[in-house]
Amino acid sequence: MIFCSAAGNWWDGLTATHQAAFILAAAASVILVVQLVMMLIGLGSDGGFDGDTSDIDGCGDLDCGIPDSADDAFNNDGIAEASGLRIVSFRTVVAFFALGGWITYTMAYFLPWWGAVLIGVAAGCAAAVGVAYLMRAILSFQSDGNRKMGFAVGKIAEVYLTIPAKRTGSGKISVVVQDALTECAAVTDSDEPLSTGSRCVIKAVLSEQLVLVEPMVATKPEASDEKAE
Incomplete structure (x- = not known):
């Protein structure tokens, strides 16, 4: 009062x-x-x-x-x-x-x-x-x-935190963009999750803090046309 x-x-x-x-x-x-x-x-x-x-x-x-x-x-x-x-x-x-x-x-x-x-x-x-x-x-x-992040599309990144399959969740990746190491959230359309330490390719920037990645496909050596007899 x-x-x-x-x-x-x-x-x-x-x-x-x-x-x-x-x-x-x-x-x-x-x-x-x-x-x-x-x-x-x-x-x-x-x-x-x-x-x-x-x-x-x-x-x-x-x-x-x-x-x-x-x-x-x-x-x-x-x-x-x-x-x-x-x-x-x-x-x-x-x-x-x-x-x-x-x-x-x-x-x-x-x-x-x-x-x-x-x-x-x-x-x-x-x-x-x-x-x-x-x-x-x-x-x-x-x-x-x-x-800056636009330059990340097409680059090879390393999975920092496991990325669940089929966009059921997000993980994290690390990638070098314009000489700077950058960490970012990522999702994938792959049928299999991308485990920590695996390599992937950035396909697109989806939103403010999210990119779409796909697993790297290992190239197989071409078979020789001629076989040793």
Whole structure:
């Protein structure tokens, strides 16, 4: 009761500028925290993560699921783009209100309301642009990973963890792609499972962290046309 009374007195003592800035900043900050937690546990991605591939290091380069999926709730492509930069998206708007709101709230103690709002808007714009550049850098890094894994098709890989037959489960492989050893989840259409240590050929990239492989067929030496008499 004492806390509620003190909080009520504090709120009643705030100006309209303080109250508006506090509400916007607090709400945006909560959304930012939720987004961060979702990204950390993998829920912020469009594709998500398989429990069987959660510890994959290399194939995460394919597409780590960090795309701006929350942007879909606002605009699939962003309102304004410049050279792949999403100027206005869900995340940039949240960043704008979070930083801009707290700056406005703080500056309102020292400046007239309009001065605090101007500085808050400037700070919010800076935060939005910063987040836009950050997301572009992340997506560019993922795109590089996609291009890198494209070179893996047709390469010979070694089975790191047994791959079940007929796509009944996934295993793991290791393969050298562009001079870098990469681990990735894999499935096969083979009637027999591919055991650890066996060699296989990468046939296709199926999804974000998954490739299709087939066992290597041992070549048989050609029989001699002439038999020794």
